[in-house]
Amino acid sequence: MATTVIPFGPQHPVLPEPVHLDLVVEDERVLEARPSIGFVHRGLEKLAETKDFVEFTYVAERICGICSFIHAQTYCQAIESLLHVAVPPRAAYLRTIWGELSRIHSHLLWLGLMADAMGFESLFMHSWRVREKVLDLIEATTGGRVIFGSCKIGGVRRDIDAEAGASILRELEGMEADLHRITKVFLDDSSVKSRLCGVGVLTTAQARDLGCVGPTLRASGVAQDTRQEGYAAFGDIRVEPVTRTAGDSYARCAVRCEELFQSVDIIRRAFARLPGGPVEVKVTGNPSGEVIARTEQPRGEVIYHLKATGTKFLQRFRVRTPTFANLPALLSVLPGCELADVPVLILTIDPCISCTER
Amino acid sequence: MGAELIEVIPWETLRERVAARRGQGCRLVQISATRLGSQVELTYSFDLSGWLDHLRVVLPGPETRLPSITGIYGCAVLYENEIKDLFGVEVDGLALDFHGNFYRTRVPRPFGNVATECVFVPPRGGAAVPPTPEN
Numbered sequence: 001m002a003t004t005v006i007p008f009g010p011q012h013p014v015l016p017e018p019v020h021l022d023l024v025v026e027d028e029r030v031l032e033a034r035p036s037i038g039f040v041h042r043g044l045e046k047l048a049e050t051k052d053f054v055e056f057t058y059v060a061e062r063i064c065g066i067c068s069f070i071h072a073q074t075y076c077q078a079i080e081s082l083l084h085v086a087v088p089p090r091a092a093y094l095r096t097i098w099g100e101l102s103r104i105h106s107h108l109l110w111l112g113l114m115a116d117a118m119g120f121e122s123l124f125m126h127s128w129r130v131r132e133k134v135l136d137l138i139e140a141t142t143g144g145r146v147i148f149g150s151c152k153i154g155g156v157r158r159d160i161d162a163e164a165g166a167s168i169l170r171e172l173e174g175m176e177a178d179l180h181r182i183t184k185v186f187l188d189d190s191s192v193k194s195r196l197c198g199v200g201v202l203t204t205a206q207a208r209d210l211g212c213v214g215p216t217l218r219a220s221g222v223a224q225d226t227r228q229e230g231y232a233a234f235g236d237i238r239v240e241p242v243t244r245t246a247g248d249s250y251a252r253c254a255v256r257c258e259e260l261f262q263s264v265d266i267i268r269r270a271f272a273r274l275p276g277g278p279v280e281v282k283v284t285g286n287p288s289g290e291v292i293a294r295t296e297q298p299r300g301e302v303i304y305h306l307k308a309t310g311t312k313f314l315q316r317f318r319v320r321t322p323t324f325a326n327l328p329a330l331l332s333v334l335p336g337c338e339l340a341d342v343p344v345l346i347l348t349i350d351p352c353i354s355c356t357e358r
Numbered sequence: 359m360g361a362e363l364i365e366v367i368p369w370e371t372l373r374e375r376v377a378a379r380r381g382q383g384c385r386l387v388q389i390s391a392t393r394l395g396s397q398v399e400l401t402y403s404f405d406l407s408g409w410l411d412h413l414r415v416v417l418p419g420p421e422t423r424l425p426s427i428t429g430i431y432g433c434a435v436l437y438e439n440e441i442k443d444l445f446g447v448e449v450d451g452l453a454l455d456f457h458g459n460f461y462r463t464r465v466p467r468p469f470g471n472v473a474t475e476c477v478f479v480p481p482r483g484g485a486a487v488p489p490t491p492e493n
Contacts, residue, residue, distance in 0.1 A: 037460070038461035041462060209431070211385055290364075292390075292412070320390070324436060
């Protein structure tokens with residue numbers, strides 16, 4: 001049978017951001033997928049040569065519009081490591097709380113997009129309705145909805161007082177009930193299962209070999225979560241990685257669903273142990289040396305590689321985002337799939353192209 | 359996080375050392391490049407059960423071609439194309455070569471040898487002013 005090449009993207013209803021795939025298909029079956037990215041490359045790594053390291057915190061936060069806070073946090077942690085600065089314990093806890101709120105809103109965004117890709121419009125709307133509540137909490141505590149501007153080198157810019165903390169915990173109660181209702185549909189509904197179960201299977205060995213990270217890796221049975229390294233408040237608040245073993249799209253969805261509740265639990269534990277004291281320390285001097293920092297973003301492990309020579313400009317600023325690490329897995333699961341499953345498979349790695357392109 | 363333990367190795371032994379990491383069951387975490395004058399320094403990071411470990415090679419000049427590790431770690435194909443596009447490093451044995459079209463950068467090889475390779479493209483309708491630290 002003759003083969004056809006179908007261009008998929010860069011503009012496509014299922015793609016929130018531009019990525020292009022040339023799909024070589026035979027009838028309705030995909031034989032090969034040839035990727036093409038680079039449509040929104042912004043040269044942010046190069047920008048580090050002309051923005052000083054303090055100012056660059058704002059640039060780092062803008063690498064992604066979803067995991068913005070954790071980008072800023074990772075950058076600040078890397079600079080603090082070079083400057084041998086220890087942030088106050090309260091700041092570490094506040095970073096953890098905002099980081100987990102980011103994870104909840106990112107996972108809810110993904111669940112909504114996945115429901116939309118499957119044509120389950122009401123589920124999409126419910127997912128984003130709950131996400132809106134998280135954004136309200138973030139706005140109430142930081143003043144921003146997706147760009148928080150709260151992380152700085154040496155700590156955080158804002159505090160969460162006891163009254164606001166109690167309000168967040170009350171809101172989480174109601175939100176948790178909503179999350180139970182939504183995730184029950186994702187995990188139990190027969191139409192969702194028929195689209196996700198057995199689709200795009202990545203074995204444990206494949207996930208390791210392809211360098212997968214985050215929920216994509218954990219859904220294939222690898223219990224690895226960078227939060228176990230103990231950065232921010234994770235030294236006190238231990239995290240057990242959420243894993244599944246099936247390695248299919250359903251398993252990746254199930255991991256994200258369970259991580260929603262894990263994040264709610266982490267926020268509760270963080271508030272319960274939130275220490276008093278200042279939220280920032282004064283930082284002086286210029287960074288010198290080299291550091292490779294990593295944290296766990298909603299999509300997985302992010303790597304920051306910084307080199308500094310004692311001036312206010314970094315010699316090298318390099319970011320490896322989780323989507324960059326998960327792209328080979330996407331290209332691996334597409335061959336052999338049905339053309340109708342391509343949108344679901346693309347979404348299943350939770351791609352963030354603006355992150356990837358930097 | 360902190361002072362990184364990076365083992366510097368001769369670039370000729372790169373494939374052999376990376377293959378050994380693969381044999382140990384390491385996950386390739388990243389490949390990062392840094393321009394040091396005419397040299398390019400490459401850092402290969404691996405993860406084994408949550409521990410990071412790095413190998414470093416320094417390519418002495420533009421005439422040295424980087425040996426591809428895509429035969430060992432298939433996922434390295436994206437990193438190597440990125441290094442080729444941004445740093446102008448030629449890669450030997452690349453499994454899938456985008457021929458410089460992986461990223462669509464306005465300035466070709468933005469991390470290349472700036473003195474000889476950087477091309478300034480003036481803004482549309484604007485004067486062709488060469489870039490300075492101020493602009």
